Amino acid sequence: xxxxxxxxxxxxxxxxxxxxxxxxxxxxxxxxxxxxxxxxxxxxxxxxxxxxxxxxxxxxxxxxxxxxxxxxxxxxxxxxxxxxxxxxxxxxxxxxxxxxxxxxxxxxxxxxxxxxxxxxxxxxxxxxxxxxxxxxxxxxxxxxxxxxxxxxxxxxxxxxxxxxxxxxxxxxxxxxxxxxxxxxxxxxxxxxxxxxxxxxxxxxxxxxxxxxxxxxxxxxxxxxxxxxxxxxxxxxxxxxxxxxxxxxxxxxxxxxxxxxxxxxxxxxxxxxxxxxxxxxxxxxxxxxxxxxxxxxxxxxxxxxxxxxxxxxxxxxxxxxxxxxxxxxxxxxxxxxxxxxxxxxxxxxxxxxxxxxxxxxxxxxxxxxxxxxxxxx
Numbered sequence: 001x002x003x004x005x006x007x008x009x010x011x012x013x014x015x016x017x018x019x020x021x022x023x024x025x026x027x028x029x030x031x032x033x034x035x036x037x038x039x040x041x042x043x044x045x046x047x048x049x050x051x052x053x054x055x056x057x058x059x060x061x062x063x064x065x066x067x068x069x070x071x072x073x074x075x076x077x078x079x080x081x082x083x084x085x086x087x088x089x090x091x092x093x094x095x096x097x098x099x100x101x102x103x104x105x106x107x108x109x110x111x112x113x114x115x116x117x118x119x120x121x122x123x124x125x126x127x128x129x130x131x132x133x134x135x136x137x138x139x140x141x142x143x144x145x146x147x148x149x150x151x152x153x154x155x156x157x158x159x160x161x162x163x164x165x166x167x168x169x170x171x172x173x174x175x176x177x178x179x180x181x182x183x184x185x186x187x188x189x190x191x192x193x194x195x196x197x198x199x200x201x202x203x204x205x206x207x208x209x210x211x212x213x214x215x216x217x218x219x220x221x222x223x224x225x226x227x228x229x230x231x232x233x234x235x236x237x238x239x240x241x242x243x244x245x246x247x248x249x250x251x252x253x254x255x256x257x258x259x260x261x262x263x264x265x266x267x268x269x270x271x272x273x274x275x276x277x278x279x280x281x282x283x284x285x286x287x288x289x290x291x292x293x294x295x296x297x298x299x300x301x302x303x304x305x306x307x308x309x310x311x312x313x314x315x316x317x318x319x320x321x322x323x324x325x326x327x328x329x330x331x332x333x334x335x336x337x338x339x340x341x342x343x344x345x346x347x348x349x350x351x352x353x354x355x356x357x358x359x360x361x362x363x364x365x366x367x368x369x370x371x372x373x374x375x376x
Contacts, residue, residue: 016371019364030315033361037313037354044354045347059343067330075206075219079291080301081322081329082221083108085228086283087307088314088321089235094276096239096316097252101273103152103167104280105304106174107145111281112288113178114144116194116295119201120186126198133200137285138227145281146274148174153273157266163273171304179297186295193296203290224286229322231279236318248272280304301332309352 046056067077087104094101115137118124123140124133152166179192186194203222210217239245247268251258258265283303292299306328314320328348335344 014371016369018367018369019360020367022363022365025362029362030317031320033358034313034315034320034355037358038351041347041351041354044350045343048346048350049343054343063331063334063344066334072218073333075221077326077329077333078221078225079329080332081325082224082228082290083283083287083300083303084307084310084325084328085225085322086231086286087280087303088310088325089228089231089318090276090279090283091307091311092314092316092318092321093235093239093248093279094272095311097248097268097272099153099156099269099272099276100164101149101152101167101276102164102308103148103170103174103277103304104307105300105302106167106171107148107277107280108284108287108300108304109171109174109178110148111141111145111278111284112295112299113174113181113284114281115141115285115288116181116186116197119197120194120295126200128200130200130202130204134203134289137201137289138282141281141285142278143281145284146278148281149273149275149277150270153270153277156273157269175297178295182295182297188294192298194294196294197289201289202293203286205290220291222286222290224290227282227286228325231282232318232322235279239318244268280307306332306348309348309355312355313351 042060046060049056049059066073068074087108090104090107091101118133118137118140119126124136148170149167152161152163152170155161155166156163182192182194183190188195203224205222206216206219237245239248247258247263250261250263251265251268255265284299287299287303288295310321310324310328314324331344331347
């Protein structure tokens with residue numbers, strides 16, 4: 001026992017690691033940590049795949065081929081990425097103000113329901129031309145998503161209720177609300193789906209122009225991708241170039257400084273949550289109008305929660321959201337065939353963990369120093 005204690009006392013680590021708080025963050029560091037997070041996540045994923053008896057290299061090769069291998073599969077990847085872009089932007093806007101909107105999934109469902117109501121209630125007759133039907137559905141989808149963001153935004157602003165809890169709980173309310181309608185009022189012969197929308201309520205797709213351009217035949221990418229790209233520019237402009245964006249950034253950096261600067265924190269809290277919810281609701285409208293063409297209970301592939309990962313990996317940069325959304329669209333698209341099953345979902349979880357862990361490098365500088373050994 002005495003010898004063990006003596007050895008323990010005599011043992012010294014040759015190096016020590018210290019974390020020093022950064023006074024400023026280099027402009028290149030966020031992008032580097034995001035890329036590093038992806039690399040580390042895929043390395044950890046490879047170890048897990050091998051441990052499960054799979055071939056990691058073959059699995060990753062299949063993901064690349066199934067997501068980006070040719071124009072057909074890349075088209076499918078972009079279709080999956082379309083709602084992810086809008087939801088990633090929704091999360092980016094809220095997170096930039098340090099409002100933790102975890103309710104994009106529910107806002108997505110409510111946006112889909114609102115757009116469906118235009119067709120199924122019906123608010124507009126089926127004979128309404130698409131040039132009028134589609135914009136009204138977009139407004140309804142955005143409005144219902146914004147309403148679903150208004151509730152937790154008001155509770156946060158007025159009573160300081162934790163928005164993580166309220167937005168998360170409202171996800172379940174939204175999905176149950178949609179199920180009530182698709183099983184009841186709007187059910188088609190008792191099935192978990194509504195009747196198919198009239199063609200005037202379908203977003204235009206590339207394949208619709210195959211007669212003029214035969215090479216577009218079979219490509220189902222729809223106009224919703226334009227919503228996402230336009231929203232990307234708009235969100236970037238408002239965050240980076242407008243007074244409102246300055247107020248959002250100031251509140252996110254320091255509420256106390258924003259208060260002394262005369263910024264209306266209550267109004268901005270409600271407004272940001274509404275716009276965030278509206279973007280997620282627009283994603284729901286794009287999905288049912290561009291892909292499903294009816295309202296049903298399983299319209300989301302966990303898009304709302306995946307959008308959270310996308311926003312963090314993009315480091316709240318709207319343009320980076322587009323690239324990361326395409327990557328995750330590829331993971332979802334390839335996940336239908338890959339073995340072992342569940343690999344893409346596992347990778348999403350590992351990526352989120354690595355991204356959150358990498359935030360330490362943005363706040364602290366790591367110092368490794370050699371320890372001096374005392375021979376006395």
